[in-house]
Amino acid sequence: MLALIRAEAHADIGSDHAKLPIRLIQSGRAGRCVVVELNPGPLELARRNVTRARLEGHIEVRAGDGFAPLAPGEVDSxxxxxxxxxxxxxxxxxxxxxxxxxxxxxxNDSPWPVRVWAREQGYHLAAERLIPGYWPYPVLRLERRDGPDPVYADAGLPLNAALRYGPHLLREGSGVLRGQVQADLTRLTPLAAPGRTAQTELETARAAWDLLQP
Structure with a gap:
């Protein structure tokens, strides 16, 4: 995630322990950070960690819900x-x-709702990663730009598969993504039947698998 962030002013929403903003400042990937946390326990933890790192002059910790504690135009990312x-x-x-x-x-799960929101709101999918872990963790960088997102314009890339698994990731065809799609095929095959959600999801996984074949 760190590699996809570079900004003069960055906000981490729901930061929990403030470890990401601390690393952003220490690595020079951000000049100033705002930490936003709703819950009292994590909020206090974030403040302690910022103080321990001696970064109070670069990181401000604010209590609040989502983007509400920020002013319009206050941060770049x-x-x-x-x-x-x-x-x-x-x-x-x-x-x-x-x-x-x-x-x-x-x-922490399928980024489908985020990709749909981004397409509707004029944010283009500039980059995406799939990080191996307990399960594959998707990380998306979205940038506000004019016009429709060209990354979805390839006629050979089924939209459902692109929204579920990621257009950049499908083109890259990493082993992590192959493992994820294969796991979905195994999980969905016994559940699928006409009219069921699992049937639609299985068809999407099959389309993605076809794209991943050499």
């Missing part, structure tokens, strides 16, 4: 991570004019 994709998309929808021109998000 923001990150939202460690939540379900539906929760992330909800936070982005409520942000309104406080949204910065660049976003880096890491949902």
């Amino acid at each position: 923001a990150s939202v991570s460690g939540m379900g994709a539906g929760t992330v998309a909800g936070i982005l929808r409520r942000a309104g004019e406080r949204l910065p021109p660049a976003l880096v998000v890491q949902p």
Whole structure:
């Protein structure tokens, strides 16, 4: 996630322990950070960690929900991570004019709702990563640009597969993505039947698998 962020002013929404902003400042990838945390326990932890790192002059910790503690135009980019994709998309929808021109998000499940939101709101998918772990963690960098996102314009790339697995990731065809798609095929095959959601998901996984073949 760190590699996809570079900004003069960056906000980490739902930061928890403030480790990402601390690393951004220490690595020179951000000049100033704002930490936003709603819950009292993580909020206090973030403050302690910033103080321990002696970065109070570079990182400000604020209590609040989502982007509400930020002023419009205050930051160049923001990150939202460690939540379900539906929760992330909800936070982005409520942000309104406080949204910065660049976003880096890491949902804990399928990024489909975030990719759909981005296409609707004029944010292009500039880059994406799939990080191996307990399960594959998707990380997306979104940038506000004019016009439709060209990354979805390839006629040979089924939209459902691109929204589920990622257009950049499908083109790269990493072993991590292959493993994820194969696991989905194994999980969905016994559940699929006409009219069921699992059937649609299985067809999407099959389309992605076809694209990943040499």
